Amino acid sequence: MRLLLIEDEKALGNALRDYLLAQGHATDWVENITDADAAMASTPYDVVLLDLNLPDGHGVDLLRGLRRRGDVTPCIILTAQDQITDRIQGLNAGADDYLVKPFDLGELHARLSAVARRYAGNPNPLLSIGNVDIDLARRVIFVAGLRVDLTAREWALLDQFARRPGATLSKPQLEEALYEFGAEIESNTVEVYISRLRKKIGSNLISTLRGVGYRLEG
Amino acid sequence: MRLLLIEDEKALGNALRDYLLAQGHATDWVENITDADAAMASTPYDVVLLDLNLPDGHGVDLLRGLRRRGDVTPCIILTAQDQITDRIQGLNAGADDYLVKPFDLGELHARLSAVARRYAGNPNPLLSIGNVDIDLARRVIFVAGLRVDLTAREWALLDQFARRPGATLSKPQLEEALYEFGAEIESNTVEVYISRLRKKIGSNLISTLRGVGYRLEG
DNA sequence: ATCACGCATTCAGCCTGTTGTCAGCAAGCG
DNA sequence: CGCTTGCTGACAACAGGCTGAATGCGTGAT
Numbered sequence: 021m022r023l024l025l026i027e028d029e030k031a032l033g034n035a036l037r038d039y040l041l042a043q044g045h046a047t048d049w050v051e052n053i054t055d056a057d058a059a060m061a062s063t064p065y066d067v068v069l070l071d072l073n074l075p076d077g078h079g080v081d082l083l084r085g086l087r088r089r090g091d092v093t094p095c096i097i098l099t100a101q102d103q104i105t106d107r108i109q110g111l112n113a114g115a116d117d118y119l120v121k122p123f124d125l126g127e128l129h130a131r132l133s134a135v136a137r138r139y140a141g142n143p144n145p146l147l148s149i150g151n152v153d154i155d156l157a158r159r160v161i162f163v164a165g166l167r168v169d170l171t172a173r174e175w176a177l178l179d180q181f182a183r184r185p186g187a188t189l190s191k192p193q194l195e196e197a198l199y200e201f202g203a204e205i206e207s208n209t210v211e212v213y214i215s216r217l218r219k220k221i222g223s224n225l226i227s228t229l230r231g232v233g234y235r236l237e238g
Numbered sequence: 239m240r241l242l243l244i245e246d247e248k249a250l251g252n253a254l255r256d257y258l259l260a261q262g263h264a265t266d267w268v269e270n271i272t273d274a275d276a277a278m279a280s281t282p283y284d285v286v287l288l289d290l291n292l293p294d295g296h297g298v299d300l301l302r303g304l305r306r307r308g309d310v311t312p313c314i315i316l317t318a319q320d321q322i323t324d325r326i327q328g329l330n331a332g333a334d335d336y337l338v339k340p341f342d343l344g345e346l347h348a349r350l351s352a353v354a355r356r357y358a359g360n361p362n363p364l365l366s367i368g369n370v371d372i373d374l375a376r377r378v379i380f381v382a383g384l385r386v387d388l389t390a391r392e393w394a395l396l397d398q399f400a401r402r403p404g405a406t407l408s409k410p411q412l413e414e415a416l417y418e419f420g421a422e423i424e425s426n427t428v429e430v431y432i433s434r435l436r437k438k439i440g441s442n443l444i445s446t447l448r449g450v451g452y453r454l455e456g
Numbered sequence: 457a458t459c460a461c462g463c464a465t466t467c468a469g470c471c472t473g474t475t476g477t478c479a480g481c482a483a484g485c486g
Numbered sequence: 487c488g489c490t491t492g493c494t495g496a497c498a499a500c501a502g503g504c505t506g507a508a509t510g511c512g513t514g515a516t
Contacts, residue, residue: 171464212464212466229389230502433495
């Protein structure tokens with residue numbers, strides 16, 4: 021697995037990184053929120069290990085930001101014994117699990133496996149088209165290696181395309197994806213969102229078939 | 239995809255069928271085991287959606303029968319909240335996944351995609367004629383391995399031919415395909431579109447039968 | 457409560473590919 | 487050879503698609 025370790029304490033960070041590498045996980049280690057954001061903006065991780073006490077802010081804020089952007093990368097919080105309030109906050113903010121320091125490395129391994137198992141259902145197929153990587157499970161896309169944030173509707177559209185790359189999708193079909201079933205709408209919303217999507221992911225990825233629909237190249 | 243929906247509840251069945259059709263899946267809907275057996279005997283389906291509560295027996299029995307006959311068509315079970323035992327039975331009997339009613343249509347979509355992905359080994363049935371591959375489901379054709387875009391009318395014509403390869407289609411017949419029934423048009427549009435099609439897919443694929451009509455060679 | 461912000465929706469004007477039509481040419485058939 | 491039937495290039499009209507801007511709406515911050 022590809023892991024991101026966000027940990028301020030040097031000694032713990034070192035030990036964890038060595039252990040995780042030994043376990044066969046590609047592990048990046050950063051020590052503050054700024055670097056973490058940068059790392060996540062450029063790389064898709066399978067699990068994030070997050071210490072809450074960070075020099076440039078509180079871990080929960082980082083997590084909230086992630087979730088608000090629709091990123092659902094599994095996250096395990098590493099927290100000291102006494103920060104129970106933080107822990108609850110963390111879970112509410114969208115963490116998947118937490119570990120109380122000091123913790124056993126075997127325990128960490130078990131939690132990691134559990135989280136991985138939980139997400140094993142969809143084996144996380146990274147769909148690569150051109151220079152765009154689409155992670156359907158996590159609702160994240162990378163354009164030229166940089167994360168790009170999509171709004172709900174934009175994602176709904178792209179999701180349709182990504183599930184059937186190369187297929188031609190008609191406007192009514194796409195409309196269904198935007199509006200939960202039935203809600204008829206009389207305007208060119210699909211066109212508008214196609215336009216916005218193209219602006220974000222590059223205009224050559226989605227081609228128009230006049231009078232027919234649209235297609236994601238692949 | 240080609241789906242078989244086995245569902246007793248009329249309202250749910252209707253909604254599901256509409257949704258699935260809108261998603262571009264060829265969907266047959268039957269309401270009992272007898273009809274389901276008949277349908278599966280005559281048509282190969284990509285996925286079966288199976289409600290367990292059926293008027294003439296238990297869905298799991300249908301599934302068991304299938305698997306005993308060596309049929310491995312992927313099957314997703316639709317089950318009410320309380321039938322947990324049934325669900326386990328279902329998975330044991332050879333189901334691939336299950337959905338608990340009431341479920342979100344997006345959820346259904348996701349499960350379908352997941353199952354489809356798992357069985358992605360053999361993709362769409364491609365109709366191959368000469369060096370032209372026609373993918374009816376995705377509305378895409380390849381000529382000598384390269385994708386070729388067709389306009390709406392061009393596709394309407396080719397679609398007619400592809401559905402009855404080798405058959406001779408008269409001009410009035412083809413005209414019906416171009417213009418939703420009734421809209422009479424006085425000119426040589428069919429000839430024009432035959433010409434345009436030939437330019438795109440190769441002129442030897444469609445042959446002219448003077449005074450009679452046209453035919454797609456196979 | 458108010459404000460600011462971002463997302464959703466609608467609309468209008470511009471732009472472009474498809475379409476139907478026709479005319480002249482080619483090919484089949486007596 | 488003459489007649490019929492089919493083929494195809496050209497083209498004007500138009501439906502369909504694109505996109506910037508205005509407006510509305512909901513949510514989070516102050």
